[in-house]
Amino acid sequence: MIPDRCIIVASGASVRQGMWDTQVKDLPIWNRLDSEFTLGANWLFKYYIPTALLYIDHQFYIREKDNLASLPFVFGLQNGYYSRAKIVKSTQFETFHLHDNIYLLPHRKKEEINGQSTQYHSINSWQKGFVAGLTGIMSLNLAIACGCKEIYLLGMDATDTDGRTHFYEDEMLPTGKNEDGGDSDSGIGKDNSGRFKTSVYNGGVQERFEVFKDELKRINIYNVSLNSKIDTFPKISYDEFYKQLKTNPLHLSQDDIRKSLLKTYNENYSK
Secondary structure, eight states: OOOSEEEEEOOBGGGGTTOTTSOGGGOTHHHHHTTSOEEEEGGGGGTOOOSEEEOOOHHHHHHHHHHHTTSSOEEEEOOHHHHHTTOOBOOSSOTTEEETTEEEEOBOOOEEETTEEEOOOGGGHHHHOBOOSSHHHHHHHHHHHTTOSEEEEESOOSSOBTTBSBTTTTTOOOOEEOTTSOEEOOOOSBOTTSOBSSGGGGSOHHHHHGGGGGGGGTSEEEEEOTTOSOOSSOBOOHHHHHHHHHHSOOOOOHHHHHHHHHHHHHHHHOO
16 A cells, blocks of 8 residues: 655755754664655665656666666656667556566646646546656646645755755766767756756746645645755745654555555556
C-alpha cells in the first residue's frame, strides 16, 4: 500500500538548512527520511537514495544511465527519444518499461473540461498523463495520483538561498554529453550578470504550480522553504516539518512501498 504521506526532495539550496560546512551526504536530514515515502529529483541519488528517483529530460538519462541502472526504482517521462534509440521495452505487461528498474510515465494529454482546456489530470494522471516542465512538478503530480493526502515539498525554492541555487552546488557541477554528443551544463548558480543559469528561476515558476491550487481543498501540501518563490502552498519551517514527522512516525519499509508503486504502475499499463 502506498502511504498517505509523501516527501518530495528537489534540488533547492534550502535543503542545506544553512549547513554549508557539512558535506551533503552527511546532512542530518537524510536520517529523518529513511522510513518515509520519498520522491527525489535528478541528482539527489548521488547523496541519498529516495523511495523512487524521478527525472524528465532524456539528456539526463544519457548522462547518467550507468548510475541509474544501479538504483532500486526510477521514474522517467516518456518521449520519442527512447523509441528512436530503440531502447524502450514494450512487453505484454510493461508498456513503458525502459530498463529493469526504470519506468516511463506517459506525458500529459490536453483535454476540454467544462469548456476549458487543461493538461493536468490529478488522480487520473495514470491514464491521462503527467504534467512535466520541472521534475518537482512531475513528482508532485505523481504523489497526488498515488492518492497521498499529505505532501511536503523540500528544496522547491525557485531562487537562491545563501547565494546558492542548489544544495549540492559546492560539491558537484554535473556535466556530460547531449544526445548529439555536445557538452551539457547543469544550470547551477548565476552568470556574471546575476541571472540564474536555471532559466525557470528567472520567471514563470509560480505559474507552473497554479494547476495544483485546487488540490488544497482536499489534501495538505506544504512547501518547506520559507523564502521560496512558489507561493501556491502554505510554507512551513524545517522545525515544523520535523515536528510533524515526530508526531506521526511511519516506520515504513522502502521495499514494500516500491512493490506498491510497481503494482500500481502495472495495473495501469498492463495490456
